[in-house]
Amino acid sequence: MGWLWWIGAALVLGILEMLSLDLVLAMFAGGAIAGAIAYWFGATVPVQFIVAALTSVILLFTLRPWLLRHLRDRMPLVETNAAALVGRDAVVVSTVTVEGGRVKLNGEVWSARADAAEAILPGTEVRVSRIDGATAVVVPVVGA
Template identity: 35%
Template sequence: MDIHGWQLWILAAIIGGALEMALPGFVVLWFAVGALAAALIAALGLGINFQLLVFMAVSLALFAGSRTIFKKAFMRNASKMKTGVEAMVGHEAVVTEALVEGHGGTVRINGELWSARSLGGGVAAGELVVVEQVEGLKLWVRRPAASLEVSPKQKKEGR
């Protein structure tokens, strides 16, 4: 049995196609298409160096092109996902150790304790605050706007 180079490239393309169906993502398909292009070059009788060059060029061009096309098509309206400390800004935290003006305290946000300083005066333990900014490992917080409008004393009198 005589095996030709183009047959090996076809086999590589079939294996690549099978892997594409089995694995998540959309990557192996482009290498399978590159293998088909190399099989065509091998069938024309061109050398292994040219086959490898065509395989790499086609695979990488399709890979780079598809990423650009898919990103523009599917991610055009997507906002940048905030993670880590960047995601804390604007979220509420609970004061666990009173925030005394001029000194810090501690707040709990996302189940973690963070050092914090108040931007609007002292804040008692148990109150909700909103994270305004993150500076290193310290959160700068202030009371939510709604709690500034109606003080707890006014709530009790209004009942």
């Protein structure tokens, strides 16, 4: 009946993997299946744990990177929230300096800070170079 514990652990880890979606717990589930196989071959409990641990580590460092690479190739990463605003254009509403200012970005007024020492006047088109907390760090758009 020892193999049932291993299969039960693999099932629980598989279910938890469905909630986390980072492919770490799936590798541990694979280790638990290897522990069940070791049980079937008559290994002692310490050997079963060693087999499960080694299999998990091998899967983590070999199979997981390969799976992540192929998943990302099939499904591109879509930036959301503030990260999606990087690279977008905005219009300066009030003069932006290294200390602060305001820009209209994506239909909303954001606090902003200039990436360079020069002040950026209202009406100037700028591009968001990064988001720092709730502040858009901007640079003037060349040729605008």
